[in-house]
Amino acid sequence: xxxxxxxxxxxxxxxxxxxxxxxxxxxxxxxxxxxxxxxxxxxxxxxxxxxxxxxxxxxxxxxxxxxxxxxxxxxxxxxxxxxxxxxxxxxxxxxxxxxxxxxxxxxxxxxxxxxxxxxxxxxxxxxxxxxxxxxxxxxxxxxxxxxxxxxxxxxxxxxxxxxxxxxxxxxxxxxxxxxxxxxxxxxxxxxxxxxxxxxxxxxxxx
Amino acid sequence: xxxxxxxxxxxxxxxxxxxxxxxxxxxxxxxxxxxxxxxxxxxxxxxxxxxxxxxxxxxxxxxxxxxxxxxxxxxxxxxxxxxxxxxxxxxxxxxxxxxxxxxxxxxxxxxxxxxxxxxxxxxxxxxxxxxxxxxxxxxxxxxxxxxxxxxxxxxxxxxxxxxxxxxxxxxxxxxxxxxxxxxxxxxxxxxxxxxxxxxxxxxxxx
DNA sequence: TTTGATTTTCAGATTTCATTGAAAACCGCT
DNA sequence: AGCGGTTTTCAATGAAATCTGAAAATCAAA
Numbered sequence: 468x469x470x471x472x473x474x475x476x477x478x479x480x481x482x483x484x485x486x487x488x489x490x491x492x493x494x495x496x497x498x499x500x501x502x503x504x505x506x507x508x509x510x511x512x513x514x515x516x517x518x519x520x521x522x523x524x525x526x527x528x529x530x531x532x533x534x535x536x537x538x539x540x541x542x543x544x545x546x547x548x549x550x551x552x553x554x555x556x557x558x559x560x561x562x563x564x565x566x567x568x569x570x571x572x573x574x575x576x577x578x579x580x581x582x583x584x585x586x587x588x589x590x591x592x593x594x595x596x597x598x599x600x601x602x603x604x605x606x607x608x609x610x611x612x613x614x615x616x617x618x619x620x621x622x623x624x625x626x627x628x629x630x631x632x633x634x635x636x637x638x639x640x641x642x643x644x645x646x647x648x649x650x651x652x653x654x655x656x657x658x659x660x661x662x663x664x665x666x667x668x669x670x671x672x673x
Numbered sequence: 674x675x676x677x678x679x680x681x682x683x684x685x686x687x688x689x690x691x692x693x694x695x696x697x698x699x700x701x702x703x704x705x706x707x708x709x710x711x712x713x714x715x716x717x718x719x720x721x722x723x724x725x726x727x728x729x730x731x732x733x734x735x736x737x738x739x740x741x742x743x744x745x746x747x748x749x750x751x752x753x754x755x756x757x758x759x760x761x762x763x764x765x766x767x768x769x770x771x772x773x774x775x776x777x778x779x780x781x782x783x784x785x786x787x788x789x790x791x792x793x794x795x796x797x798x799x800x801x802x803x804x805x806x807x808x809x810x811x812x813x814x815x816x817x818x819x820x821x822x823x824x825x826x827x828x829x830x831x832x833x834x835x836x837x838x839x840x841x842x843x844x845x846x847x848x849x850x851x852x853x854x855x856x857x858x859x860x861x862x863x864x865x866x867x868x869x870x871x872x873x874x875x876x877x878x879x
Numbered sequence: 880t881t882t883g884a885t886t887t888t889c890a891g892a893t894t895t896c897a898t899t900g901a902a903a904a905c906c907g908c909t
Numbered sequence: 910a911g912c913g914g915t916t917t918t919c920a921a922t923g924a925a926a927t928c929t930g931a932a933a934a935t936c937a938a939a
Contacts (some may be wrong), residue, residue: 485817488807494824497801502792504708506897518824525916535899555915561907561914573829575835586708593701601694604687611691617721618724619698623776628854629781636857647857651842663686707895712927731886741929746887767884767937 493532494516503582508534513534513551516567517574522555524562550577572645579637587630594623698724700736709788714740716750719757719782723772723780729760730768756783783844793836800829 493514500510511532516523523531528539543565546552551574555564568574598619599611636647699720706716717738722729729737734745752758757780761770770839774780804825807818842853 481815481818483806484807485821488803488821490798491803491806495796495803499792499796502710504710508897518821520820520824536916537900537918538898541898544917563916571831575831586705590701590705593697597694597697597701600697601687601690609687612687613722614726615691615694618726625777625781632854632857648838650857651838651853714928742886743888743930744928749926750887769886 489515489518506542508532508538509545512539512542513546513567516546516552516565517569520569521556522564522566524564526562528565535567549581575666576637579633583630583633583637587633591623591626591630594619594626598623695721695724710791712748714738714744715751718745718748718750719773721806722752722758722771726773726775728763728770728772734771755787782843785839788834789839789843793832793839797829797832797836800825800832804829822866866868 493511496514496517497507497511501507503510511534512528515528515531518603525539525543528534528543529536540593543552546565547554550568552565552567555566559565568577598616601615603609603612603616632647684740697716702720702723703713703717707713709716717740718734721734721737731742731745731749732738734749735742738745749758752771753760753836756774758771758773763770774783804822807821809818809822838853
């Protein structure tokens, strides 16, 4: 709230405002990253590349974010693996430049995809293993073992369904989150109640 | 794969298998918790209460998980706030017992709800603020400022749509994730690939 | 109200995770 | 091949989150 809202008097001021707005976006996205179990720097690098839209090299990123070379290198590698940024080469320049995926939905799909891979898939694998650990024994009265299996199955079904859907809509060749969102927004749901005001304005009102 | 698959010879063995299976579930759920930015213990307490289905008191939880009293107290409080466990009182017993929500979908809804609250809502608030920080100036040629706003708006629209849907389907009175999942599963998507029945290994081939 | 079992709190200890920085590896160019 | 400039790696460091344990607060029962 320092110099907010005021129209810029000159080019220098306008530039300062732009940079501050960018920095704030970077900070917010970085904070999100922490909550997500993504390193803050990795999220910040992504935010920087996304919000400026420009290809940047390692040194520019280091300078702008004030982090070490090694940290940038590792963050950039992860982002490449996630598929949310790509390398760009300038002819006659040995540096590597990086540019963010500019389509938001494609970016969100990539993020969702990666999170499912890291969070859900390992759990499902574990559930399969665990199920085999305490076998149901026919005819024997083992209420507790039956309960265990019931609960394991329910969890697995739940997450299994979620994963299937995720792959269907968020996979690399999936129909797209946007499609899914539109389908759902149109879907018939009993109540219609607008969600608790919370924020001023929002574009999401389907 | 230590002693897996073998049918138990006697009651004691069966019990040991049951406990080991439970422990493994608890460990898996706990690991998930870390990835989610939830404390491992909190996730473990929840897993324990869910998988056993039984109301347990602080001392039982401490003993089973091998964690401190304070830690259990704090974890239990968070779980109560999340609405995934509830207090149970036994008449003539001063201890408090805790029991997990047994309906998986209701549980998943609660988790989704809480995560959106912690992860998405703050970002949307920040985006609104940032937008006001570098005002568009009519008539002036400020390509970069325009770009900034375009990108901010796109992100906000994306997350806004997701949030709206989340509230609609995962909210306390929402239609339910299960409903959403069913709608989507049925939805017409160009390619169609039956989701592997038993989920043999991985579903990673969207 | 008193009692004692039970829960909560929180400063400090511990553990976990992110980051640095410098050495090593790499790579395009001549 | 040899020479920088550039990137990658990783042990050491630093920062942050988590956990403990014991003191303080709470509360049902007598």
